[in-house]
Amino acid sequence: MAFKDRVPMPEQDPRLRITNFDEVALGYTEEQALTEASRCLQCPNPTCVEGCPVGIDIKSFIAFIQQGKFTQGYYKIKEKNNFPAMTGRVCPQETQCEASCVLAKTGKPIAIGRLERFLADHEMYKPQQIETEKKNGIPVACVGTGPASLAAAGDLAKKGYEVHLFEALHLPGGVLSYGIPEFRLPKKIVNHEIMLLSDLGVFIHTDVIVGKTYTIRQLLKDFKAMFLGTGAGAPLLLGVPGENLNGILTANEFLIRVNLMKAYRFPEFDTPIKRGKEVVVVGAGNVAMDAARTARRLGANVTIVYRRSRAEMPARAEEIEHAEEEGIHMKLLTNPIAFRGKDGWVRAAEVISMKLGNPDERGRRRPIPIEGSNHKIPCDQVIVAIGTTPNPILKHSTPDLLVTSHGNIVVDEHYQTNIPGVFAGGDIVTGSATVIEALGAGKKAAIYMDEFIRGA
Amino acid sequence: MYELVDKELIAPEIWKIKVRAPHIAKAYKPGNFVIVLPHERGERIPLTVFDTDEENIYIVFQEVGKSTRLLGKMNVGDQIQDVMGPTGHEFPSQKFGNVVLVAGGVGAATAVPLGRHLHACGNKITTILGARNKGLVLFEKELESISEKLIITTDDGSYGTKGLVTDALKEVLSAKSTDLVIAIGPARMMKAVSDLTKPTSIKTLVSLNSIMVCGTGMCGACRVGYGETTVLTCIDGPELDGHLVDWDTLLPRLNMYKEEETLSLSLMEKESR
Numbered sequence: 096m097a098f099k100d101r102v103p104m105p106e107q108d109p110r111l112r113i114t115n116f117d118e119v120a121l122g123y124t125e126e127q128a129l130t131e132a133s134r135c136l137q138c139p140n141p142t143c144v145e146g147c148p149v150g151i152d153i154k155s156f157i158a159f160i161q162q163g164k165f166t167q168g169y170y171k172i173k174e175k176n177n178f179p180a181m182t183g184r185v186c187p188q189e190t191q192c193e194a195s196c197v198l199a200k201t202g203k204p205i206a207i208g209r210l211e212r213f214l215a216d217h218e219m220y221k222p223q224q225i226e227t228e229k230k231n232g233i234p235v236a237c238v239g240t241g242p243a244s245l246a247a248a249g250d251l252a253k254k255g256y257e258v259h260l261f262e263a264l265h266l267p268g269g270v271l272s273y274g275i276p277e278f279r280l281p282k283k284i285v286n287h288e289i290m291l292l293s294d295l296g297v298f299i300h301t302d303v304i305v306g307k308t309y310t311i312r313q314l315l316k317d318f319k320a321m322f323l324g325t326g327a328g329a330p331l332l333l334g335v336p337g338e339n340l341n342g343i344l345t346a347n348e349f350l351i352r353v354n355l356m357k358a359y360r361f362p363e364f365d366t367p368i369k370r371g372k373e374v375v376v377v378g379a380g381n382v383a384m385d386a387a388r389t390a391r392r393l394g395a396n397v398t399i400v401y402r403r404s405r406a407e408m409p410a411r412a413e414e415i416e417h418a419e420e421e422g423i424h425m426k427l428l429t430n431p432i433a434f435r436g437k438d439g440w441v442r443a444a445e446v447i448s449m450k451l452g453n454p455d456e457r458g459r460r461r462p463i464p465i466e467g468s469n470h471k472i473p474c475d476q477v478i479v480a481i482g483t484t485p486n487p488i489l490k491h492s493t494p495d496l497l498v499t500s501h502g503n504i505v506v507d508e509h510y511q512t513n514i515p516g517v518f519a520g521g522d523i524v525t526g527s528a529t530v531i532e533a534l535g536a537g538k539k540a541a542i543y544m545d546e547f548i549r550g551a
Numbered sequence: 552m553y554e555l556v557d558k559e560l561i562a563p564e565i566w567k568i569k570v571r572a573p574h575i576a577k578a579y580k581p582g583n584f585v586i587v588l589p590h591e592r593g594e595r596i597p598l599t600v601f602d603t604d605e606e607n608i609y610i611v612f613q614e615v616g617k618s619t620r621l622l623g624k625m626n627v628g629d630q631i632q633d634v635m636g637p638t639g640h641e642f643p644s645q646k647f648g649n650v651v652l653v654a655g656g657v658g659a660a661t662a663v664p665l666g667r668h669l670h671a672c673g674n675k676i677t678t679i680l681g682a683r684n685k686g687l688v689l690f691e692k693e694l695e696s697i698s699e700k701l702i703i704t705t706d707d708g709s710y711g712t713k714g715l716v717t718d719a720l721k722e723v724l725s726a727k728s729t730d731l732v733i734a735i736g737p738a739r740m741m742k743a744v745s746d747l748t749k750p751t752s753i754k755t756l757v758s759l760n761s762i763m764v765c766g767t768g769m770c771g772a773c774r775v776g777y778g779e780t781t782v783l784t785c786i787d788g789p790e791l792d793g794h795l796v797d798w799d800t801l802l803p804r805l806n807m808y809k810e811e812e813t814l815s816l817s818l819m820e821k822e823s824r
Contacts (some may be wrong), residue, residue, distance in 0.1 A: 303635075308637070365593045
């Protein structure tokens with residue numbers, strides 16, 4: 096039996112989009128959404144939902160699209176997910192819901208993410224009808240305003256709690272605001288979905304560093320329970336000579352300047368960013384792709400340097416494809432061993448070629464340097480995107496909070512830390528993962544926080 | 552938004568402003584600082600907390616770039632977009648013994664709270680206060696009150712001894728056994744002090760003024776080579792061991808955005824004309 100092809104996502108032409116920060120994926124029209132939804136077989140026992148970390152009733156929302164009942168479809172998603180406009184854009188659907196779609200084996204799974212985004216974009220600016228339980232006046236706190244905390248906050252608010260979110264930066268959203276670029280996740284969307292959360296009665300306090308402005312112990316006096324969703328915020332460095340030269344930035348700094356501080360609009364905005372001509376991005380995850388594509392839009396010729404091969408690149412396939420369409424070069428099996436500079440500024444990355452050896456404990460083939468293969472890549476900017484690690488502030492100010500040797504917070508099966516009433520979830524517990532996994536953790540923690548408070 | 556409650560010009564282009572921020576005032580400890588975003592399209596800059604009371608923090612800053620110029624132009628009653636903090640490592644409550652506090656220029660604003668703290672912890676303090684000229688000598692009274700001895704140096708000799716703080720430091724170190732030197736001021740001055748004390752192996756702390764963005768340990772803008780490793784000024788500092796700081800990479804880092812700073816300033820001046 097022949098299956099119809101997926102309706103392709105309309106996108107900005109690569110030649111045009113590297114000159115702007117507008118969204119790359121333009122979203123389905125009603126007609127495209129109806130066509131794509133019509134491919135859904137409405138399986139009696141749907142498998143797609145098993146692939147969703149927050150358990151969205153995918154079959155039902157697609158059925159509503161098939162019937163043209165977009166509002167009902169939107170609220171079907173919102174039963175489980177308060178942020179469909181964001182997750183519709185940034186979830187790795189190809190390894191989650193779409194991978195478990197029964198059509199996945201044909202290579203043409205239903206484009207669930209695109210349909211989710213379609214409904215969100217279609218409905219989110221209309222007056223919202225979210226049913227919440229009667230306000231119980233019990234105050235709870237969520238620390239951090241990234242995906243994990245936002246999800247916990249939304250579900251706790253729906254249960255009637257008085258939720259207070261605490262954010263260290265001047266704008267909420269965590270990685271959604273400072274990390275993921277405008278062209279992949281417009282800040283208008285982020286702000287709107289967070290505003291809808293405020294409409295549920297959630298209070299957002301910015302400029303508050305929990306651990307500095309208030310300690311966890313102080314907050315526990317005012318809040319019946321709290322959720323720590325502070326993410327994996329601190330950047331990792333390569334630890335090679337020359338890494339502190341001018342022109343070398345962590346991906347976090349580069350993206351914070353551009354996304355959060357709007358440095359791409361300098362001098363209209365006051366935060367500056369150097370526009371590199373030859374930029375080397377080290378790493379091959381989604382953050383590396385975001386940094387590379389951002390540098391490209393700032394006018395650079397960009398080369399991604401990665402120590403393993405294409406098969407091991409951790410970024411989503413779609414992100415790698417988009418990067419290549421935009422003319423970003425990939426220099427694989429290559430690893431920086433030093434940076435060389437002149438007058439304090441980086442001028443070249445000294446790299447060594449690698450080959451793949453036996454698999455490591457995680458099953459990925461270990462890269463081994465090839466002796467004598469050193470060579471230089473001339474560059475005037477380097478962006479280091481090799482991952483992040485938990486921020487030490489919370490642990491420093493709360494020495495009795497149990498963390499692993501890597502600094503991740505230890506929780507029990509109910510997402511509770513060793514401090515009663517203090518729960519945690521998302522990257523701060525698991526290490527770097529995806530937006531939707533953090534949302535899932537926040538939602539589960541909210542259930543146990545509710546149980547904890549009602550039992551207490 | 553944070554209300555500017557009061558402002559005082561304490562020297563040419565140097566302001567002390569009083570900002571209402573009770574939560575920061577309560578949490579503040581010596582060594583801490585704040586990150587200020589002057590307006591919605593502004594940049595996040597680290598500024599010194601000079602003092603606090605129940606409801607307010609007192610920030611001292613010098614007008615150098617667009618952001619500090621804008622802050623200097625704000626009027627009493629105006630609202631500052633964002634003030635985050637306190638951040639930075641608190642200074643340890645420890646009795647070191649004989650401490651020499653070397654403060655240069657507007658660094659005196661940071662020296663006052665640290666000096667008060669060290670004094671309260673039972674340390675005996677000699678303060679060397681340096682400035683370009685008499686008009687730029689800051690907080691003389693405040694520093695005198697916590698010091699056993701206060702030495703003032705000016706580059707032009709218009710007040711105190713003519714010369715550099717390092718000249719005075721040499722004399723102090725040769726006259727008296729010293730357990731700790733703390734240098735606060737321009738990076739070149741802090742480097743000179745560290746170079747001077749390195750052969751003596753007297754513990755020397757410097758209060759770094761790195762360029763920052765987040766101020767919470769996320770971005771790494773303020774990183775500095777430190778012995779065999781790299782640390783972040785915002786959460787590992789601002790007080791760091793001057794003998795471990797890699798000054799050769801730190802000094803160029805401080806000038807990284809010189810061109811952009813100049814452009815911002817000139818555009819601002821054009822607008823106000």
